[in-house]
Amino acid sequence: MIINTKKFLPLLLLLLCTLSLTPIYAADIPSTMEYQGTKLMLNGHGPRVKMFMKVYENSLYLEAANSNAEEIMNKDAAMAIRIDVTSSLVTVDAMKKALNEGLVKSTGNNTGPIMKEIDQLTSTFNSDVSTGDFYEFIYLPDAGTYVLKNSEYIDTIPGIEFKKAFFGIWISNNPIQKNLKKAMLGG
Secondary structure, X not given: OOOOHHHHXXXXXXXXXXXXXXXXXXXXXXXXXXXXXXXXXXXXXXXXXXXXXXXXXXXXXXXXXXXXXXXXXXXXXXXXXXXXXXXXXXXXXHHHHHHHHHHHHHOOOOOHHHHHHHXXXXXXXXXOOOOOOEEEEEEEOOOEEEEEXXXXXXXXXXXHHHHHHHHHHHHOOOOOXXXXXXXXXXX
């Protein structure tokens, strides 16, 4: 069998580039999360994949297991999203852009009512992001969404409408990645 090197070489180079960019960090996903006396359990998690590469692990924490995305998004109850960065391709600017795009998608391009909160979220990303970093977004009723990086408090973003839109990035009817939504809902 004769191999046409003109066709084979680009494929080999693509494979080698992909392998060299594959993250070697594997996130250690905790089964529970506790914040300000509220204990949450892991509902589900999965990888966020962009251009065939895993860029972060995303986890959903709830007070009790639930697979109903609409109920979770609309419920005024303690819950959390955890993002574990697993790739050096994730940068501060990439995080800001991805979250903004996700919020536009989640709200059906109606971010106007929560623009102040979105700006507040964007301002929380003010330090470098490295493989192994993790962000926690913990919603507590009557307080808002607490933003933490590597367990260090950054800010609290008020309002259930922001919380609905934020969680909707991953579990709305128009999520950023359908198989990630399914994984976060325990599927």
